[in-house]
Amino acid sequence: MDSRNESKQEGVRALKEKLPQPDSVARGLAWFSIALGIAELVAPRMMARAAGVNAGPGAVRFYGLRELACGVGILASRNPRPFLWARVGGDALDLGTLALSSNKWSARDRQRATVAAVNVACVTALDVYAAKSAAAAPRLPSVDYSDRTGFAKSAEEMRGAALADFETPRDMRAPDALAPYTRSGQSAAQANVGRTGSATNGA
Template structure:
């Protein structure tokens, strides 16, 4: 259960991160390209932004995040390829930025792969029926068996005065 909640938290975090990155790529593609140390076409960066937003919404809304995690991993590979392809003709300063972007992409890819594995392991555990479930069907809540408890409360029970029938009705009670 704890691994499941960690996996869910990670998937939700990746979903929000994906949406935030996608919005940044849509709104400011040149700034994102410059920060990555590459000169990519704004249309390509915006397309990557749309992909990120779609994956983020899918991660937050889908019951099974597995396909969207796989799309994120594929997107990370595309991002790494774009950075590598664009970095061969850059200045030394931009090559350092490009290397930093590649390291960041590698870190995000590692998180995506970890989340993919956590979701797969959780699904496998749930499907195998080995999920830890507490079985309370044999519990009664009594300290002893029902036979031992029968009549135990009456053994030393004294009726309080305010629970008895009024004195005027005492002759008509069957006690």
């Protein structure tokens, strides 16, 4: 009995490994939704003819906006599950539109509507699988940093600490030829003059 259960579990694990990962399915559905939405926005009449329905361009463009919103939401959101369920609802709306707005008088349009309904049903199955399997990204715990300043010590202790051992790099110093005309050069010259004057007075 145990061996049978183990074999069944191994078979289930093998089947899960063969199935595509929910994240990859969700990304694929997102790009499919974006591509379909762009096609419905750019060529609504052609898409309506391809589906065999008598839908106006405005309605088809509205469906295209819905597809674009769902696709972008799946790719950009940390939790794609609501957008995947929105796709499931959109698929149900598409199936209703195919059932109510298909041209029943034309055999070719009836065939196109049937093919479109089968395709929508297959995509709906993928949407349901991805929506049920997609896991929301874990929320990071909120941390309060209001009591942190970014300094190792208090502001009073850190004031002027960087200048204690700071030495101006050679390429940032004034050229030697201009050194006498800088403030530090003038101060050094004045100090030399002061020392010379004091020495002269002492003599």
